[in-house]
Every structure is written in C-alpha cells, then in structure tokens.
Amino acid sequence: MEADPVLLARFQFAFTIAFHIIFPSFTIGLSAYIATLEIMWGWTGREHYGRLSGFWTKIFAVSFGMGVVSGIVLSYQFGTNWSGFSAAFGNIIGPLAGYEVLTAFFLEATFLGILLFGRNRVPRGLHIFSAIAVAVGTAISAFWIISANSWMHTPVAYEMRNGVAHPLDWWAIVFNPSFLYRLTHMLNAAYLTAGFVVLAVGARYLLAGRHLDEARTMVRMSIGLLFVLAPLQLFLGDQHGLNTLKHQPIKIAAMEAHWDGSKPGDFHIFAWPDPANERNRFEISIPRGASLILTHDPNGLFPGLTSVPKQDRPPIHNVFFAFRIMLGIGFFMIAAALFGGLLLWRGRLFDTRWYLRIVAQTWWTGFVAVIAGWVVTESGRQPWMVQGLMRTADAVSPVPAATVATTLAMFVVVYGIVFTMGMYYINRLIAKGPQEQLVRPPKKFSAGPLAAAKGDA
C-alpha cells in the first residue's frame, strides 16, 4: 500500500498527544493534592503531612518534566503536521493557545521552581502559595486548551472569508457549546486519575506494613475525594453525551453502534460493528437502552450512522470500543469508591486486605479511561478536523510521507525510552517511600541550600 501522508500525520499526532495527556491527567490532580497537603501541614503542624507533601513533590517533579517536554512538541506540531489547519483557523485557535501560554504556562513553570527548590529558602506562606499557584496554573492550562479543542467540535461565532475563519464574538468562541461539558468532565477525570494513584500507593504501604501514618492519611483522603467525584463523573459524562447528541449526532451513533435511525436504539454491552454491511454482529444488548439514556423515552429516536454518506462516518471501531472501555472503568471506579466509603464509615478500611489488594493494583485505571475518552471524542469527530468546516485530509502539511514516517519512528523510540525510564524512577521513589528527616521552613527568606525534589533534604 502506498504510504498515506495524512494517515501518518494522524498517527504521529495521536501518538504524541496521547503520550502528552498521560502526564497532565496526573499532574493536574497531583498538584492539587500537594497544595492541599501543604495547607494541612501549615494549618495543623502535623509532620506527616509535610513528609507526604515532600514525597509526592518528588514524583510530581518527574511527571511534570515529562509533561512539559511532550507538550512543547505539541505546540509546534500544529504547524509541522497541520499547517493547512493553522493557516485557516489560526485566527481562532491561536489566541486561545496564546492565552494558555500567558496565563498558565509561565505561572506553573515559574512557581514550580519555588515549589521544588524553595522549601528551606522561602517563608512557609510563600511555599504554600507556590503549590497553589502550580495547581491553579495546570487547571487554567486545561481551560484554554479544552476551549480550543471544543471549538473544533462545536464551532460558533466565526465567519469564513476566502477559506480563512475570522472571529466574530470572543466570549461565544471561548464558551462554545461543548466547552463547559468537556472541561468539567476532563478536570474531574484528572482528579480521579490522581486519586486512584494515591489510593494505590497508600494501599501498597498498608499491605506491606510500612509508613503506616502516611498510608492511612493517603487512603482516607483519596477515598473521601473519590466517593464524591466517581459518581459525579457519571453525571457529567451523561450530560456531555446529551449535549453531543445535539451537536454531533453521528459521533453518538458511532458510540452506540446505531445504524438505522428509524428504529429506537438498543444499548450494546458488546457487539462487533460491521461497517461494510452496516450492521452489528455478536450483539449482547439491552433493548431500547440507548434510546432510554439519550432521549429519556424507550421509543425515542435518534439519528443512525446510515443517515450520512459513508465518507462522512467516523472510524466506528475506535469510537465504539473506546467508549466501552471508558464506561467500564467509570463503573469500576464508582464501585471501588462507594465500597471504600462504606468500609471507612464502618471503620474497617485499613484492615480489609482483599479490598486493599485490589485498589493497590488499579492505579492505571484513570490513565486508560482518559486516553479512551479522548479517542471517543477525537475519532468521533472524523473525518472532520473542524466539525463541518475542514476535513482532516485538507489540513495536512505539505511534507512527504517518508519524512513523517521517519520522525514518527523517532518519536516512538525516544518516547519509549523516556517513558520506560520515567516509570522506573517513579517506582523507585515509591519503593523508597516518604522520608523521615525534614527541612523546617524558615521564617523569612534565606540563602539556604537548594532543597530539591530530588534529594532527601
């Protein structure tokens, strides 16, 4: 088969952004957790909060570093891979990305220096402030980039002149119709992801009988958070889906593998969609389940895939299966969080070993659900780059396929090395655990040594 530059560019972009999103989904949540620990430490003065914050800050430093370098790659890839898109939609996407740099990236990068190295140099108040600044910075970053991304799904308030989009109303562009649904669902996903990692590490220590003070705090805090956020995610996701039905009905049809819009939709627990024959094989379904969820009426109708020509349909397998992975993990998370809450209430949380054994192994669930969720969203928009306005095939840069293939291979190798080593080092930090000796925060600015995230200082 002839190498297709569009396909390669898509592969490359999907690979680099899926790699990137792993780190934000962890660091957005973890930075908020660290800020909370710092505040609790300052407030209660209890040492184990300080030890925990120091411990997670080291892990944070490693993940944040990988998030930053992979993000920088992305900000250039809009041009290297999608120059057609940049030229046509730069007027709209550019300013949103620009505000992300100005309001978020500088904030997080600068205060990161104080958070990592300032422990024994700056007054405690400023150190707490830096932790909060980093956490807020990561959330602001999500705000702008999700706004840009949402506009590509639900474009509004623009005018096309000679093939170039011109903005008409910035407020409407930033708060485009799918933005708040996507932002809340994504931020909540990030807090869930970090919550399950903290829970897993705490459970590991409890099972091993190490760092018991810290482990109890970690498990208690994460269960408390997940108890609220895991069910909330179901609600947010449902609202998001209803909104998508209004704006991108074909994406919903792909998520439900719903071909014929003249009949009510079943909810397929499992199926193998067969795009060639426009039907599903091996269906295990809840009759009229999809109609009930989407229209609140078992006889309700919603558009099917056959309502648009074949070339306007998304790659249905990606969308359909990724959606089921996300849902499965979502329901697992709800079950784990609610049961953990019950154990906590009964006072049995720290010695129900079978439960701890399960959650000690499920640290990865959030990451997989996040990537699956993005595959649903992004694959579901295909073949459009900007819904209804620009096809992905028209957005690609004039770069030969061989060049894209070579750099794709380079990305895979480099990211493979970096990811493997990063995981290995994070595991080593976790195996070492929170450290005893602590630097006391000084009363005022001092010229003390660098208390890096690395050392045990």
Added chain:
Amino acid sequence: MEWDLPLIWAGLIGTAVAMYVILDGFDLGIAILFPFHPDEHERDRIVDTIAPFWDGNETWLVLGGVGLLVAFPLAYAVIMPAFYIPVIVMLLALVFRGVSFEFRTIAVTSKPMWNVAFWLGSLVAGFSQGMILGGLIQGVDVADNKFAGGPFDFATPFAAVCGVGVVLGYGLLGATWLIMKTDGAIAERSRDQAQVLLLAVLGFMGIVSLWTPLQFERISERWFSTPNIFYLWPVPIVTALVALACWWGLTRERDNLPFFSAIGLFLLGYLGLVISVFPYLVPPSLTIWQTAAARESQMFILIGTLPLLPIILGYTVFVYWVFRGKVREGEGYH
C-alpha cells in the same frame, strides 16, 4: 490613530525569541560545556545553578512558537513544514535535555547515560536552532502562500555555519553564567573557556557578517546603500566595544560583567539580523503584513498581553531573586 498591529506583534515575538535565546541559551550552554567539567560533584553543582529556572526559561520558546501562530498564522504554516526536520530534531533533543534534570538526580547506575543525554540534547538543540535561523536568512521557497520546497532545502553550508555559531554563542553564555553563579574550580575553568569561546564567537559573527551581504543582494542593499549606511555604522562599532568589555571582565576576574556583556553581544547580533531581514518574516517573499492574523485576533490577545507580560516578567525576576547568589560547594544537597 490606527495602531500598526502587525508591527507591534513582530516586536513582541522578537522580544520573546530574544528572551528565549538568552535565558535558555545559558541553560543549553552549561550543558554543552558539561564534558569539560569532569567531576561529578561539580556537575551536580553546575546543574543546580539552573535547576529552579530552566522550565520558566524554556517557556519563552513556547511563547515564540505559539506567538507566531497567534499573530502570523500564515508564517507559522509556512515555516514549520519548511523546517520540519530540524524543528522535530530540536524538540526531541529538548525532550532528552528536559527529562535529564529530574532523571539524573534519581538515577544511580544510569546517571552517566543521562549526563550524555543532557549534553547531547543541548548540543543538538542549539545546533538545530542555528540551522533554522540560517535557513530562514537564506530564504524559503513559497508558492501560493504554501511551502513549496523540499525537506532538505534548509541544509546548506551556510546553515551549518550558523548552527556552529549558535552552539558557540550558547557556550559563551553558559560559561559566563557559571562565572557569576559559582566559585572555586568551576569558575576558574569557566573563565578560561569563556575567553576561547568569546574569540570563536567573534570569528563566527565576522564570517556571517561577510557571507550574508556577499551572497544575498537584498542584505548588502540593506546595509551598504545610502543613506542606510549612515545610520547603521554604529552597530559593528558598539559590538566591538561590548566584546572588549567582555574580554576585560574575563581577564580582570569580574563576576558579572562577562555574562551581561555576552548578553549584549547576542542582542547586537540579533539586531543585525533583524536589520538584514526586516520586514520579511519568511524571506524573501512574505512580510509581516502579508502573514498577519485577523485584526480582531491580534487585538483580542494584545489586550491580555499588555498587562500579563509585565506580571510574568515580575515573577520571573522574583524567582531569580529568591535563588540569587552563588551556588557553593556542598549546598545543592543530593
């Protein structure tokens, strides 16, 4: 009065690129000189001089890239495909450089590997940046507002010379930074290195200043036609004076003067380039006005930039102040 927004934005992006080149320049520079500091404790101390700052420094690169997309989307859409290979090589090199900061402090047996990654990543990143710069001065093949050349158009001897020049320049910034931020053996050694590097940088500035007007008529036109030459003759003179100040600071063992005069040299070289290519953003065909974003877009983000940029500069200065002074032996704890 109508504001000339494209001109304002060209100034702002020019500032972002200059900030990047200076701030990440010394980060990359100390790493480029890594092999010449053989002692592992000294290396740790060298990394400690930039550890709190590098992430913020690198963010100026993001601002430069995204700024181009914001204000001149057409230029962005031509330049990125034109320099596809060196841009991606630079980004991958920066990946290695960036993760080495954290990895080398945790690593035990693999630390030498991350030292190499830190050094090579920085070297390759600097060289690629120089190649991109050289390729841009040379000019880019554009047809119908799209890049129309081949993937290796950028790779000429001139671009390679620019690459080497940028690497040496970063080395000079790095060495003078270490003179300012350390003492003892590291500072001694850096002083010697800086003298060699200063001479080499001046040599390369000379080569580029002769080569460009000889090869590119538009550039000799710019510099040597009347009345331009009457306004432009101070540029080389001031450059010579700043170079003298740097040399004087190095031989008289001043701590701060070499670093700041090295910055001065960079800025003057940069000014020279701007004079050579203005008003083209993609020489020899697209000007800043032809590639500008919609007025509404440039205005929307300018309104935010005007208050935000001083705030960003404010807290950047603050962090440099918090971590002021020399990083002494035994201070950076490992």
